Amino acid sequence: MDESNKYVYYKIVDKPGLSIDTLYQRAIYAADKLGLQYENVESDAVHSVFGKDKLIVYSGSSIMRKASGEIAYKLDMETKDSKYRYKIYDFVFTPYKRDRFNNMVAEPGIFIPIEELASKYGKKDADAYLDQLGLFCKTTGDKIKVYIDKAQVIKKLETTKKVDTDKW
Amino acid sequence: MKKKLLLLSFFAASAFVVKAQETPADPPLEISGSVDTYYKYDFSKHSNIPTSFASDQNSISIGMIDLALKKKVGKASFVGELSFGPRGQSQSLPNADGNYDETVNSYHIQNLYVSYDVTDQFNLTGGYMATFMGYEVISPVGNFNYSTSYLFTNGPFQNPGFKATYTFSDKASLMAGIFNDSWNLYQSVSKVNTFGAQLMVAPVEGWTAYINLLTGKLSGTEIDLTTSYQITDAFKLGLNAADFSAADVVGTGGFSGIALYPQVAVSKDVTLGVRGEYFKTKDGSYLTYGPQPGSSVTSFTFTANIKGGPLTFIPEIRFDNNKSENDGFFKSGAVPTKNASQFVLAAVYAF
Incomplete structure (x- = not known):
């Protein structure tokens, strides 16, 4: 929770030796890779990328699993010399309903801060959505780290094992 | 100074997560649907009001079991929706020969179509689909x-x-299509010549409006406006x-x-709600499920939705008032009257 009692996923990462501009360009690269809608702002001390997006959350399992809502969120990345920070916050849930064509679609005009999910949908559903959101935040944080580190992903070549069918 | 407290509890899950903009793994075959049952009592002691469903007087009756299958692989998807029971057969679906007949078996198909996303904005869909017209389903x-x-x-x-549907943005989309010459049938009478179009606009957050057109030489022409506005978290206003x-x-x-x-x-x-409706029939030979040509009916339906998880109880009381005593309502004893009223208690389970 932050000081306003709102859920937030927040990290500060030290990157010794990297300039504010380098980290800023990598943050923009990360925003592109994450598919965010974003705007970027430069000031003397801090360069920032302000992004937003949605994730879909599910209920049920196996063949009974279906999309049951979407959570809108904001994702901000700020860079300084030798460090950056990011936070994922302002989570707002919109439930899905089944339309006449049997597609799950968002209910227009319903916006529920996730802090109020339990009071609107009960603890079981709220916990399930929060679990999915938590996993999403962790995964997104890991991706930001990879994008900003510019880590090279080296694919290990696997040789196909051959067998000699003449010898048995 | 900000507290830097992470949501450690978030990390406990091993649930599915799909990011909206990323390419997710293809979802499994989805199954969804509903079952519904009801009790109706018309205060004239026989069924008067000619609108769909909730048709049986003083009876605990069934609506339907509705089973929908959906699968999407990449950009291609299908929907097959089957229904069994009065609501899902002769009250809403024709048989193979095109008649609404309770005594013989029907196809049971509510939706059977395939769909392909040509791009993120452009979609093509074909098959037997629920209509895009109107507020109720x-x-x-859905009601x-x-x-x-x-x-x-x-x-x-x-x-x-x-x-074909093109989505310009979250705020606007346009659909245009060519449909069979007659509504509701599984096959055309002889031609595929009904034109349909739908313009969707969402002028402000929570407000969506659909302007619909369906016109053909056999099916006639219907122009329809369907809109709803979630004005506050608690208050919603719909209009058709x-x-x-x-x-x-015809x-x-x-x-x-x-x-x-x-x-x-x-x-x-x-949630409490009212439906207030004014329905007018035009002069002519075309007969409706309603008052005679050249007449009208006013209807008020007071309904509550009481949710218990996936189960919804729907108590409802309805008052209809025809313009003329000769528009089809009868008191007990077959005496013509302008008024009809009924009570319904329904239960709907969605899965």
């Missing part, structure tokens, strides 16, 4: 009231055809207005009408 899960409006009952239920003119080969006349749907959530699990 066949599935009880607030259990009984239905005159506009719903007299409009199309399904339109087989082929349609339509005008229908019968095709020349007859003269038609209908027009307007229905308002104010609903207010009084608690997490209870």
Whole structure:
């Protein structure tokens, strides 16, 4: 929770030796890779990328699993010399309903801060959505780290094992 | 200084997560649907109100079990929706020969179509589809009231055809398609010549409006406005207005009408709503499920939705008032009257 009692996923990462501009360009690269809608702002001390997006959350399992809502969120990345920070916050849930064509679609005009999910949908559903959101935040944080580190992903070549069918 | 408290509890899950903009793994075959059952009592001691469903007087009766299958692989998807029971057979679906006949088996198909996303904005869909016209739908899960409006009952239920939809943004999309010459049937009478179009606009957050057109030489012409506005978290206002003119080969006349749907959530699990409808039949030879040509009916339906998880109880009381005593309502003893009223208690389970 932050000081306003709102859920937030927040990290500060030290990157010794990297300039504010380098980290800023990598943050923009990360925003592109994450598919965010974003705007970027430069000031003397801090360069920032302000992004937003949605994730879909599910209920049920196996063949009974279906999309049951979407959570809108904001994702901000700020860079300084030798460090950056990011936070994922302002989570707002919109439930899905089944339309006449049997597609799950968002209910227009319903916006529920996730802090109020339990009071609107009960603890079981709220916990399930929060679990999915938590996993999403962790995964997104890991991706930001990879994008900003510019880590090279080296694919290990696997040789196909051959067998000699003449010898048995 | 900000507290830097992470949501450690978030990390406990091993649930599915799909990011909206990323390419997710193809979802498994999805199964969803509903079952519904009801009790109705018409205060004239026999069924009077001619709109769809909730038809049986003083009886604990069934609606339908509705089973929908959906699968999407990449950009291609299909939907197959089957229904069993009076609501899902002879009250909303024709048989293979095109008749609504309770005594013989039917195809049970509510939706059967395939769809392909050419791009993120452009979609092509073809098959036997629920109509895009109107506010109310066949599935009880999609309606607030259990009984239905005159506009719903007299409009199309399904339109087989082929349609293309272009989504300009979250705020606007346009659909145009070519459909069979007659509504609801599984096959055309002889041609595929009904044109349909839908413009969707969402002018402000929470407000969506659909302007619909369906016109053909056999099916006639219907223009429809369907809109709803979630004005506050608790208050929603819906509106449906339509005008229908019968095709020349069918007859003269038609209908027009307007229905308002104010609903207010009084608690997490209870929502109260009213449907107020004015339905007017045009002079001519075309007969509706409603008053005689050249007459009208006014209807008020007071409904509550009481949720217990996936189960919704729907108590409802309805008052209809025809313009003339000769428009089809009868008191007990077969005495013509302008008024009809009924009570319904329904239960709908969605899965």
